[in-house]
Amino acid sequence: MTHAVLDPTLAPPFPEGALPVLRNPQLRKNVAHAMDVIQAKRAKLVAEKTDWPELRSAASAIRAHALENLGYYLEQFEARCTAAGGQVHWAADATEAREIILGLLRQENATEVIKIKTMTSAEIQLNPFLQAAGVGVFETDLAEIILQLGDEEPSHIVVPALHINRGQVREIFARQMGLKDLSDAPHALTDAARTYLRQKFLTVPTAISGANFLIAETGGVAVVESEGNGRMCLTLPRTMITVAGIEKVLPRYEDLEVMLQVLARSATGERMNPYTSLWTGVTPGDGPQRFHVVLLDNGRSRMLKRPVERQTLKCIRCAACMNSCPVYRQTGGHAYGSVYPGPIGAILTPQLMQLQHAKSLPYASSLCGACYEVCPVKINIPEVLLELRAQVTDNERRQTVRFLDPLYLGLRVANLVFSRAWLFHLAQRVARIGLRLFTQKDGWIHSLPFIGAKWTQTRDLRGLPRQTFREWWTARAKEAK
Amino acid sequence: MRTSLFITCYNDTLFPETGRAVVALLERLGVELDFHSKQTCCGQMHANTGFRGEAFSQAKRFVQLYRDAETVVIPSSSCVAMIRDQYPGLFEEMGNASIREDYKALLPRVYELSEFLLDRLGIEDVGAYFPHRVTYHASCHGLRALQLGDRPYRLLAKVRGLDLAPLANVDRCCGFGGTFSIKNAEVSSAMLAAKLQDVVSTAAEYCTALDNSCLMHLGGAMHRQYAGMKTIHMAQILASTEDLPAEAFA
Numbered sequence: 001m002t003h004a005v006l007d008p009t010l011a012p013p014f015p016e017g018a019l020p021v022l023r024n025p026q027l028r029k030n031v032a033h034a035m036d037v038i039q040a041k042r043a044k045l046v047a048e049k050t051d052w053p054e055l056r057s058a059a060s061a062i063r064a065h066a067l068e069n070l071g072y073y074l075e076q077f078e079a080r081c082t083a084a085g086g087q088v089h090w091a092a093d094a095t096e097a098r099e100i101i102l103g104l105l106r107q108e109n110a111t112e113v114i115k116i117k118t119m120t121s122a123e124i125q126l127n128p129f130l131q132a133a134g135v136g137v138f139e140t141d142l143a144e145i146i147l148q149l150g151d152e153e154p155s156h157i158v159v160p161a162l163h164i165n166r167g168q169v170r171e172i173f174a175r176q177m178g179l180k181d182l183s184d185a186p187h188a189l190t191d192a193a194r195t196y197l198r199q200k201f202l203t204v205p206t207a208i209s210g211a212n213f214l215i216a217e218t219g220g221v222a223v224v225e226s227e228g229n230g231r232m233c234l235t236l237p238r239t240m241i242t243v244a245g246i247e248k249v250l251p252r253y254e255d256l257e258v259m260l261q262v263l264a265r266s267a268t269g270e271r272m273n274p275y276t277s278l279w280t281g282v283t284p285g286d287g288p289q290r291f292h293v294v295l296l297d298n299g300r301s302r303m304l305k306r307p308v309e310r311q312t313l314k315c316i317r318c319a320a321c322m323n324s325c326p327v328y329r330q331t332g333g334h335a336y337g338s339v340y341p342g343p344i345g346a347i348l349t350p351q352l353m354q355l356q357h358a359k360s361l362p363y364a365s366s367l368c369g370a371c372y373e374v375c376p377v378k379i380n381i382p383e384v385l386l387e388l389r390a391q392v393t394d395n396e397r398r399q400t401v402r403f404l405d406p407l408y409l410g411l412r413v414a415n416l417v418f419s420r421a422w423l424f425h426l427a428q429r430v431a432r433i434g435l436r437l438f439t440q441k442d443g444w445i446h447s448l449p450f451i452g453a454k455w456t457q458t459r460d461l462r463g464l465p466r467q468t469f470r471e472w473w474t475a476r477a478k479e480a481k
Numbered sequence: 482m483r484t485s486l487f488i489t490c491y492n493d494t495l496f497p498e499t500g501r502a503v504v505a506l507l508e509r510l511g512v513e514l515d516f517h518s519k520q521t522c523c524g525q526m527h528a529n530t531g532f533r534g535e536a537f538s539q540a541k542r543f544v545q546l547y548r549d550a551e552t553v554v555i556p557s558s559s560c561v562a563m564i565r566d567q568y569p570g571l572f573e574e575m576g577n578a579s580i581r582e583d584y585k586a587l588l589p590r591v592y593e594l595s596e597f598l599l600d601r602l603g604i605e606d607v608g609a610y611f612p613h614r615v616t617y618h619a620s621c622h623g624l625r626a627l628q629l630g631d632r633p634y635r636l637l638a639k640v641r642g643l644d645l646a647p648l649a650n651v652d653r654c655c656g657f658g659g660t661f662s663i664k665n666a667e668v669s670s671a672m673l674a675a676k677l678q679d680v681v682s683t684a685a686e687y688c689t690a691l692d693n694s695c696l697m698h699l700g701g702a703m704h705r706q707y708a709g710m711k712t713i714h715m716a717q718i719l720a721s722t723e724d725l726p727a728e729a730f731a
Contacts, residue, residue, distance in 0.1 A: 015665050022671050326654040330671040364665060366658025366672070367529060368621035386529065386567070393531030407660065411527060415535040418490065418521040419542070428494050444704055454663040458670040459701030462495070469493045469500035473516045 004153040004334035007125070008353045011337025013360035018335035027163055031155075031332045034162040038323045041269025042374070049265065059262045060378040062255050063314035066216075066247075067304060073216040073249045074295065080219025084281025086291040094124035097296045101126065101208070101241055102133055104292055108239050110135065110206040116223060116230040117141035118210025119157055119317055120243050120296060122339040123352070126208070138200045140229040142193055149176040155333030155341065158267050158319040163332055197229060207233040207288070211244035212316070213259060214293070217252045220280035221293065224263065224273040231275050240279075240288035246295050247304075247313040259316065262376035266318035299352040308387045312347050314377040319344075321371035321381060327364060336361065343371035347384040355391060362388035406451040425470065432464040439463035484597070485515040485550040487543075489557045490522035496693045498730040502720035503556050503594065505730065509720075510604060517546050525563035528571070530660045537575045540568050544584045552590045554597045556716050558692045561593040562626035593623070594716055595632040595691055605635050611718045611727065612642030616685040618676075618699065619651050620692040633691060633715060640718060646683035653679075657698035673702050680710070687713045 005011045021027050046052050066073055078088040089104075091097035105113060113135055115121065127137045127148075139148045143161035147154055150172035154160030161169075170184035173192045182192055209230065213222040221242050223230055234240065250259065264273040282291050303309050322328040322342025333341030338349040338358065346365055350358040362385050371381040402408045417427045438445045445461040447453070455461060467475075484507065488500045507514055524539030543564065547553050555561050565588065572581045598604050617637060623629045637645050656662065656672025680688050680699060688703075690696050693714050700712035713727065721727040 015667060018665070018668050022667055028671075326656065326672050326675075327665075327668055330668055330675070335668075362531075363661065364668075366621070366654045366656055366661045366669070368654035368658070369625040370621075370652070370654070373625055383570075386531070389529070389531030390533045391531070393533075407530070407663070411530060411532050411535070414522075415527060415532070415538070418524075418539050421519040421521060424490070424521045431494070446705075451663060454666040455701070457666060458673065458705065459698065460704040461697070461701055462704075464494065465497050467497060469488050469497035470516070470518065472497055472501060473504075474518075 004155070005337060006122075006153045006334070006339050008338050008349050008357040011358075014331075014335055014337070014364040015360065017337050018331040021332045021335060022330065026165075027332060028330065030163055030165060032329055034156075034159060035323050035329050038159070038269055042266060042320060042323065043269075045265045045269050045271060049261075055258060055262055056376055056378060058258045059316075059376050060314065062250065062258060063316070063377045064311075066249055066251055067310060067313050069251075070246065070249065070304060073251055074246055076216040077214050077219055077249055078295075080217070081281060081293055082219070084219050086219065086281040086293055089292060089294045091294055091296045091298070093298050094296075097124050097243060097294050097298070098126055098129045100294050101243065102130065102135070104239075104241055105130070105135055105206065108206050108290075110239070112136040112138065112200075112204045113206045113208055114138045114140050114200050114204045114233050114237065115144070115207065116209035116233045117144050117160075117225065118208070118243060119339060120210045120245055121208060122154065123245075124243070124296065124298065126243070138204065140197055140200065140233055141225070142190075142227055142229070145193060145196070146172060149173065153334060154339060156319060156322060157317055157340065157342075157344075163334070197232075201232045201236050205236075205238040207237040207240050209233065209240060209242045211242050211248050211293075212263070213256065214244055214249045215253050215256070215278075216249050218280050220253070220278050222256060222260075223277045224260065225275045225277075226268065226273060228275050231277055234277050234279060235287055237288050239290040239292075241292045241294065243294040243296060245313075246297055246300050247315075263316050263318050266320040266374065266376040299354065302354075303351050309347075309351055309384055311379045312344075312351060312384055314379050315344055315348070316377060317344075318376060320374040320376065321379075324370040324374045325365075326368060326370065327366065336364065343381045343385075344379070347379075347381055347388060350388055355388070355395070359392045362392060410451070425468075428464075428468050432466075435464050482511070482551075482602070483513045483515065484552045484554045484592075485517060485547060487520055487523075487547070487553050487555045487560070488516070489555060489560045491697075492557060492693055495697065496714065499556055499693055499714040499716050502714065502717040502727075502730045503554070505725065506607060506609075506716060506720040507554070509722075510598075510602060510607060512602070515550070517550075519546055523560045523563045524571075525560055525567070526659055528563060528567050529658075533571065534575070536567070537571045540564075540571050541576065541580055544568075544580060544587055547587055547591075548583050550587070550590065552592060552597070552601060553587075554592050554594060556594045556691070556714065557694070558593050558620055558623035558627050558629065559694055561591065561596075562622035564588070564591055566626055593627055593629070593691065595623075595629055595636055596627070598636060598719075599632050606639035607636065607719050609640045609719045609721055610642050610723045611640050611721050613687055614644040614646055614683075614685045615687045615689050615713075615718065616646040616648045616680060616683040617651075617715075618648060618655065618680065618688055618690040618695055620690050620695045621654050623691050624652060629691070636715070636719060637689075643718070646685040648683055649679045650676075655695045655698050657695050659694070662698060669698075673698060677702050677706070677708070681708055685710065687711050687718075689713050689715045689718055691715050
């Protein structure tokens with residue numbers, strides 16, 4: 001398997017990144033199958049909820065309200081969390097967040113750390129940084145263990161190892177855990193993971209988590225998971241460090257009533273996720289006795305200022321958009337060159353990276369709208385994609401190298417042509433004559449040069465008819481007279 | 482009743498038979514048609530590729546041309562979706578009060594073809610005869626942006642002789658997406674291959690839709706692969722009768 005690059009500054013453009021997957025039938029089958037299973041479960045559980053549209057509206061309104069008053073709620077969160085015995089740290093970017101976390105680990109004299117699955121730590125590329133600093137990092141979410149031991153990259157935000165099949169898991173575990181007789185039976189693989197994990201849980205006193213939600217009212221943190229390994233990280237260690245994007249805040253405790261319902265149904269097609277953990281500061285004699293929250297900006301305040309793009313921050317990371325996406329279905333996650341794949345990644349990554357990297361991502365969509373339809377917090381992803389495309393175009397069209405770029409040239413000419421009917425009519429006739437060169441005896445075009453080859457590499461194009469509609473209409477009107 | 486036909490730039494150039502069918506169909510139903518000779522494009526191609534200034538000038542042009550029309554009928558769901566979903570943002574950003582008012586007044590009079598037949602004319606049985614097995618591709622813009630719902634199925638159900646074959650994964654995109662099919666040609670082709678598999682397995686003779694852009698994509702692949710199946714815009718099905726079969730418009 002080729003190693004995926006999930007650093008947007010290094011990853012190839014999307015069309016190129018997609019190629020290895022498009023040529024891998026097994027991988028495409030795995031992805032399509034996983035998407036079918038999750039989508040069917042989601043559809044069933046959404047259908048049974050008669051108030052789904054209202055729930056969705058409520059979830060969207062809660063998230064929008066939190067973002068509109070983000071400063072207020074973040075300060076409230078900090079005050080309440082601190083009052084409950086936690087410590088809040090503010091990180092402007094990924095570098096700061098990594099340094100803060102490493103500093104905290106040094107304070108603890110920690111040489112090892114266990115982790116609850118967190119996308120935010122992947123965003124700031126925390127694991128390689130800590131390892132380079134001499135800290136042993138151990139993921140505890142089963143899929144994350146598979147990725148970590150197999151030196152693989154996540155291809156989905158909820159089921160990150162969906163591109164790896166059971167046989168490959170067996171191979172990874174056998175190699176990395178020294179179990180050469182391991183079978184690929186699910187219970188054998190689970191047993192191996194359990195044995196590996198238990199030892200970490202019992203010996204590593206420091207843990208890192210993300211947060212599904214931060215609750216301003218209580219200063220608490222909520223994490224949802226399916227395996228209970230996160231719960232172990234929340235009970236055994238002495239110290240817990242939570243890293244969370246600043247947008248994760250919810251105003252009130254009772255907002256969870258809405259958010260947890262839409263999250264579980266949208267993400268895994270469950271009525272309630274198996275483990276929901278809530279913790280607030282520290283409680284003497286129960287759980288970690290030192291608790292830190294690192295609040296990460298990393299481009300989010302900039303996004304917040306822009307009215308269209310702001311909605312991206314409503315995201316609760318359920319992945320329903322990628323599960324429903326016909327593009328993701330074909331390419332899987334690695335093509336997006338970011339830890340955030342799929343439609344949400346296509347809008348989030350370019351914004352976190354300020355567009356100069358990842359500028360192919362806003363175009364990695366046919367704008368079919370399936371993502372918007374399923375989004376539990378009503379992020380109009382196509383609208384944001386279009387906004388980002390306009391920004392890419394506005395930047396690129398000023399560059400002289402783009403002057404002769406066939407797409408830019410074509411669209412500039414098209415605009416001129418569409419601005420005058422006579423010019424349009426003339427262009428139609430010119431195209432008709434020009435395309436005759438490429439039209440076969442059967443009246444179809446099988447091969448076009450230049451940019452047209454992108455079309456004819458897999459599809460034919462019917463040659464232009466002898467008469468346009470407007471010519472027919474004019475002729476008919478003349479005849480009638 | 483009068484209506485103005487906005488044929489759309491690509492139907493005009495590539496699919497005039499769809500326009501001829503719309504004319505035959507609507508005139509048969511007693512509708513008087515105008516064709517504004519100055520019409521060109523709705524601006525979708527530019528808007529979807531990020532050329533917002535250009536999209537705005539075409540949007541403005543459209544509204545100014547049709548400001549006084551009683552109604553406008555458009556046989557392309559994606560162009561109608563452009564007018565409904567993207568014009569407001571363009572006019573908000575670049576337009577003035579007068580264009581915004583004209584647009585607001587015009588919008589309720591702009592119809593996609595199936596909307597025009599059912600919502601404006603109130604006709605479900607257009608008197609068509611098309612003795613073929615047909616499957617319906619619900620293009621994304623018709624399905625999600627316009628929320629056409631059961632309109633196309635109601636129209637097809639009343640076509641005499643037509644055998645409607647249900648299409649699996651009817652809500653899944655064919656992979657066209659305008660310039661997406663060029664910029665991401667390989668991914669677009671993979672989506673097309675998956676869609677074609679569903680379409681061909683219906684064993685229908687024709688795949689129909691209310692949008693020739695999806696049909697150009699699907700039809701281009703069918704032709705390339707000798708798939709033994711053709712695409713046809715729904716206007717051509719609805720226009721055909723015993724006396725004037727679909728071939729008459731081709």
